[in-house]
Amino acid sequence: xxxxxxxxxxxxxxxxxxxxxxxxxxxGHTALYWYRQSLGQGLEFLIYFQGNSxxxxxxxxxxxxxxxxxxxxxxxxxxxxxxxxxxxxYLCASSLSLGGQVTQYFGPGTRLTVL
Amino acid sequence: TQLLEQSPQxxxxxxxxxxxxxxxxxxxxxxxxxxxxxPGEGPVLLVTVVTGGEVKKLKRLTxxxxxxxxDSSLHITAAQPGDTGLYLCAANQTGANNLFFGTGTRLTVIx
Numbered sequence: 001x002x003x004x005x006x007x008x009x010x011x012x013x014x015x016x017x018x019x020x021x022x023x024x025x026x027x028g029h030t031a032l033y034w035y036r037q038s039l040g041q042g043l044e045f046l047i048y049f050q051g052n053s054x055x056x057x058x059x060x061x062x063x064x065x066x067x068x069x070x071x072x073x074x075x076x077x078x079x080x081x082x083x084x085x086x087x088x089x090y091l092c093a094s095s096l097s098l099g100g101q102v103t104q105y106f107g108p109g110t111r112l113t114v115l
Numbered sequence: 116t117q118l119l120e121q122s123p124q125x126x127x128x129x130x131x132x133x134x135x136x137x138x139x140x141x142x143x144x145x146x147x148x149x150x151x152x153x154p155g156e157g158p159v160l161l162v163t164v165v166t167g168g169e170v171k172k173l174k175r176l177t178x179x180x181x182x183x184x185x186d187s188s189l190h191i192t193a194a195q196p197g198d199t200g201l202y203l204c205a206a207n208q209t210g211a212n213n214l215f216f217g218t219g220t221r222l223t224v225i226x
Contacts, residue, residue, distance in 0.1 A: 042119070045216075056213065058213075101207065104160065
């Protein structure tokens, strides 16, 4: 399909290990967002990319979290030295452009469990 | 501090009943969106409201944006089991590009 895809769908890791989560946005979408959804909570904004501009990292909870977007397409969210409180569903979304009124298309998420 | 508060947090009703869920804030927003999320999937946009007092209808769903653009409601008429899901409101403050999401209302419609 032509939707946003994320991999892996599930990831179980041990505390202290590093993990990489991948997002493939819809082709042609210039904006890409990462969110975190903890159990019983709404979505928490982490970071967004728009074209070749510097990303807005204001939502990243600590310096253990980083993300990159290569070639304006695929993005990778990296969590170093994972902690149990990092357990959540990590959602990626893309949109044609930036702005609160544009439609964001979400992927199915990666469920991360830190033991 | 949660920017957007949704109520109720959980709602379980019988098929055919009507319901309203609310999204409230003390902040003013330039736009507000409602999403529905089903298990194992990402949220899907239902509607965007922009103007204070705006009402939009999507089949049996009616969305309203408060006059002061601080709150919104979603009313479902004659709920169906297919309406079951997590309903999320999300808002954008003027000049910001990211969305703030509410805590969500988990709706279960019992056949």
